[in-house]
Amino acid sequence: xxxxxxxxGLSETLRGVAIVxxxxxxxxxxxxxxxxxxxxxxxxxxxxxxxxxxxxxxxVTLGSVGGWCEETVPATIVNEYSGFQHVGSMRVxxxxxxGSAAVKNAYLSVASGxxxxxxxxxxEKMTExxxxxxxxxxxxxxxxxxxxxxxxxxxxxxxxxFAVAHMNRFGTTEEDLARVAVKAHHYGAMNPLxxxxxxxxxxxxxxxxxxxxxxKLYDASPVSDGSAAVVLASEETAKKLTDTPIWxxxxxxxxxxxxxxxxxxxxxxxxxxxxxxxxYSVAKIGPEMVDVANCHxxxxxxxxxxxxxxxxxxxxxxxxLLKDGQTMIGGKIPVNVDGGxxxxxxxxxxxxxxxxxxxxxxxxxxxxxxxxxxxxxIGLVHNVGGTGHYCYVTVxxxxx
Amino acid sequence: xxxxxxxxxxxxxxxDLRFNIPISKTNRFWESLKEGKFIxxxxxxxxxxxxxxxxxCPSCMSSNSEWIDLGTEAELVTFTYVVITPTSFVDSGPxxxxxxxxxxxxxxxxxVEGATTEELKPGMKLRLEARNGSAASPYYVFVxxx
Numbered sequence: 001x002x003x004x005x006x007x008x009g010l011s012e013t014l015r016g017v018a019i020v021x022x023x024x025x026x027x028x029x030x031x032x033x034x035x036x037x038x039x040x041x042x043x044x045x046x047x048x049x050x051x052x053x054x055x056x057x058x059x060v061t062l063g064s065v066g067g068w069c070e071e072t073v074p075a076t077i078v079n080e081y082s083g084f085q086h087v088g089s090m091r092v093x094x095x096x097x098x099g100s101a102a103v104k105n106a107y108l109s110v111a112s113g114x115x116x117x118x119x120x121x122x123x124e125k126m127t128e129x130x131x132x133x134x135x136x137x138x139x140x141x142x143x144x145x146x147x148x149x150x151x152x153x154x155x156x157x158x159x160x161x162f163a164v165a166h167m168n169r170f171g172t173t174e175e176d177l178a179r180v181a182v183k184a185h186h187y188g189a190m191n192p193l194x195x196x197x198x199x200x201x202x203x204x205x206x207x208x209x210x211x212x213x214x215x216k217l218y219d220a221s222p223v224s225d226g227s228a229a230v231v232l233a234s235e236e237t238a239k240k241l242t243d244t245p246i247w248x249x250x251x252x253x254x255x256x257x258x259x260x261x262x263x264x265x266x267x268x269x270x271x272x273x274x275x276x277x278x279x280y281s282v283a284k285i286g287p288e289m290v291d292v293a294n295c296h297x298x299x300x301x302x303x304x305x306x307x308x309x310x311x312x313x314x315x316x317x318x319x320x321l322l323k324d325g326q327t328m329i330g331g332k333i334p335v336n337v338d339g340g341x342x343x344x345x346x347x348x349x350x351x352x353x354x355x356x357x358x359x360x361x362x363x364x365x366x367x368x369x370x371x372x373x374x375x376x377x378i379g380l381v382h383n384v385g386g387t388g389h390y391c392y393v394t395v396x397x398x399x400x
Numbered sequence: 401x402x403x404x405x406x407x408x409x410x411x412x413x414x415x416d417l418r419f420n421i422p423i424s425k426t427n428r429f430w431e432s433l434k435e436g437k438f439i440x441x442x443x444x445x446x447x448x449x450x451x452x453x454x455x456x457c458p459s460c461m462s463s464n465s466e467w468i469d470l471g472t473e474a475e476l477v478t479f480t481y482v483v484i485t486p487t488s489f490v491d492s493g494p495x496x497x498x499x500x501x502x503x504x505x506x507x508x509x510x511x512v513e514g515a516t517t518e519e520l521k522p523g524m525k526l527r528l529e530a531r532n533g534s535a536a537s538p539y540y541v542f543v544x545x546x
Contacts, residue, residue, distance in 0.1 A: 261507040
């Protein structure tokens with residue numbers, strides 16, 4: 001087998017691991033529930049979907065960034081509320097890729113033989129503070145002293161800088177970016193768990209409030225509350241539990257500088273390029289074999305760059321891929337047909353796990369009116385933390 | 401309060417978060433800035449130059465560094481106009497922020513003063529200038545070179 005450093009999967013020394021249970025809360029402004037109650041919604045869903053007794057879960061990893069709600073050590077309160085006792089547990093943080101990081105940790109627990117059944121829970125409760133405070137807590141997630149203290153950068157501002165560079169280099173327009181949001185809302189309108197379930201127009205995006213030029217309100221994913229959970233099982237256990245295990249073929253992980261001034265360029269995320277090449281190599285696939293993908297569209301420009309960086313098209317051709325409808329259902333590579341971060345919502349620690357839930361649904365053939373035609377049985381999850389500070393690319397498959 | 405809102409407990413306990421950030425290892429940058437001069441670090445062992453400055457080399461891990469002139473002439477690489485600011489910047493916004501490329505290939509992120517969004521173009525010439533030099537918290541900005 002190939003050895004690709006920093007990549008998990010298909011190793012002779014690791015056991016096969018499958019997703020056997022999925023759960024997902026309604027995303028949105030969830031001030032009807034506490035943080036632990038919010039996690040419970042997806043945890044119960046995943047346990048019931050897996051058809052297990054929760055006592056069989058030996059390891060619970062929580063992906064959550066935190067800071068915007070009253071619980072500072074959220075894994076413990078989540079475990080207590082859902083009745084997990086004496087489990088191996090931790091909270092992991094990889095900014096907006098914390099959910100994928102949690103899945104990686106749960107994967108390792110099962111693959112290594114530490115547990116037969118493990119759970120990854122993604123969780124974020126961001127609306128208990130006001131919106132500008134939430135924006136500040138995210139903005140501080142760059143290189144604090146050199147970017148925030150004196151210059152007040154926000155995550156919209158970071159991605160706006162990439163948008164300006166992409167526009168300057170490839171002639172990308174604000175209208176091109178708006179098409180990402182229109183597609184997201186089109187599918188969000190078909191997803192009962194999405195924060196926004198209404199179609200929008202290009203004109204509505206273009207006339208919305210400028211957040212950080214050239215990005216506007218409708219170019220941005222919302223501040224959200226939400227949770228998602230997956231149950232992972234070893235090969236032997238998975239085959240006993242379900243006829244439709246979704247196998248984790250590979251997890252490619254990468255990173256880049258905290259400080260934007262240290263990046264080589266601003267038209268793509270090198271962490272995405274690196275993580276995806278690792279994941280493809282270990283899974284022995286190419287991007288052309290992916291039937292369905294969830295990409296990290298925290299801002300519209302992020303989805304365009306993701307198409308290019310993941311190899312769905314050449315650099316600079318992302319806007320054309322979108323315009324031609326190739327990332328819609330029926331196109332070459334449908335992307336974010338659950339509404340994406342933009343319309344489904346972006347509770348940041350929950351997002352990576354939510355993506356795993358959606359791709360599992362698609363590969364099982366359970367996505368209803370949003371179902372994508374499955375040819376190769378392969379799906380991809382692309383989860384970015386920060387502005388490419390972290391990236392995780394996970395390849396999921398119907399076949400072991 | 402909107403009657404349709406669910407009940408929440410508005411916490412009585414507030415927290416004032418203000419950090420004392422150690423700057424011993426980069427203090428020469430900040431002191432120099434007060435005099436309007438821009439310097440940064442260069443590793444004496446492997447020659448790596450860094451911005452933001454760091455006396456511990458990220459390339460070879462040596463701490464044998466020296467301070468060199470950073471220069472002030474820059475070329476605009478990319479920028480944005482921050483309209484919705486973080487909560488602690490509500491009295492400062494909106495503002496332009498750019499990444500400028502200096503000599504030796506180093507880049508700096510800073511506010512841009514004295515230009516509109518329409519006037520800013522990748523490739524245009526900028527100059528770094530110090531601000532707030534007499535105060536305890538100096539900072540720096542780009543200004544367009546007319």
